[in-house]
Amino acid sequence: MRPNLNLMKATLTGALGGLLFGFDTVVISGAIDALVKLYGLSPQNKGLTVAIGLVGTVIGALGAGTAGQKLGGRETLRITAVLYVLSALGCGLAWDWPSFMLFRFIGGLGIGASSVLGPVYIAELAPAKWRGRLVGAFQFNVVFGILVAYTSNYLIRLLHLGATEWRWQVGIAAIPAAGFLALLFFIPRSPRWSASKNRIDEALAVLKLMGDPDPEAELADIRAALAEEHASAHEPVFRWKYRYPLFLAITIGAFNQLAGINAILYYLPSIFASAGFTQISGDKQAIAIGFTNLVFTIVGMSLIDKAGRKTLLLIGAAGTASCLAAVSWLFTSHSHPGALVWIFITYIAFFALSQGAVIWVYIGEVFPNHVRSKGQGVGNASHWIMNTIIALEFPVLVVSLGRSAPFTFFAIMTTIQFLTVLFTYPETKGQTLEALQRKLVAAD
Secondary structure (H helix, E strand, O other): OOOOHHHHHHHHHHHHHHHHHHHHHHOHHHHHHHHHHHHOOOHHHHHHHHHHHHHHHHHHHHHHHHHHHHHOHHHHHHHHHHHHHHHHHHHHOOOOHHHHHHHHHHHHHHHHHHHHHHHHHHHHHOOHHHHHHHHHHHHHHHHHHHHHHHHHHHHHHHOOOHHHHHHHHHHOOHHHHHHHHHHOOOOOOOHHHHHHOOOHHHHHHHHHHOOOOOHHHHHHHHHHHHHHHHHOOOOOOOOHHHHHHHHHHHHHHHHHHHOOHHHHHHHHHHHHHHOOOOHHHHHHHHHHHHHHHHHHHHHHHHHOOOOOHHHHHHHHHHHHHHHHHHHHHHHHHOOOOOHHHHHHHHHHHHHHHHHHHHHHHHHHHOOOHHHHHHHHHHHHHHHHHHHHHHHHHHHHHHHHHOOHHHHHHHHHHHHHHHHHHHHHOOOOOOOOHHHHHHHHOOOO
16 A cells, blocks of 8 residues: 555645744744844844744644644644744734734744644544654655755845845745645545544545545544543643653753754854854855755654664764864864854754654653643643743853853753763663553553
């Protein structure tokens, strides 16, 4: 059995939300310096301009599950598409700094919701044999969207549009967002949602449409799982017996951002400018780094079931710590600025094949079935909250402590991450979820 056309169409549509997620997350990197000059932003307000979108992301991610259950994943994704369109147009046409902040916050709501609902929608449509690879299309599109954003910023910069340049950089996302919205009217509802609303015939029809080899058996499994979830729906995840999975989810989410990845992605052109690169050359380097991110994400996804999650995390922590220490030394010594690009490329390669590939898989494996979605929410919240704090404070640290200080901090944190993973993280490769549950969850 191979994925049929209907399944591929639905998967690619759901994954397009990932592309917009990646694009909207880092496109601000090309416009932030122009906004600082236009509105006279302080370092604190520069950080807030980036971080306000992440505040929206946290709220969107926390509310997405409830909205998805009530309205369905497809319908809620349509709402996120509308938010993306409004955000892109509003940011591009913003009449002052508060209006820009409002529309960037709206975009963050869309990012947060689509980061939860996109993978879930694909997973609920895909037959078990293809589920992992098809859900992986969403993560691939997130990284691809980052590359597209850097490339778009560079191409718009080449047009020399003057004072309106930043408006085009942030506003052009309205085009793919409108396409995403249109495509969402040509895909079916999730069969799992239909079954949860007792629309059994509709659920069976979608399973057949997606090419499931035994749709009746799959529907029976879905209904049995729904009954089991209903029986345990009110069990909280914050219980003493779940302390180890909670520790793993919270720490891997926090360490993902304490490695400095999104601070670097958000402020990359500014970092290169501080090292003496022009805007055009800085945008070129950002494209090279975005391409490296894409390639090594694919490498990480291909190795995750062979080398193992823990092994990749250890390799990545060692590599990123070394690169971050090297960046700190370059800024402290004011020497070899040309090496900065190659160090960042190496850093991104280590990060993408480790943390970038492992984090969401690992969080999904360490919790038992009946609290998995709640546990994933905890790990997600840890990731996005830490992301917001770092994005907010990065410009302040650079101004108050110097350019090297944040990278020294990130290098120390990734060293701590290496030791934490080495001594406390279990390897989950090749083990069933039931076996992991027995291993990681303490008795009452």
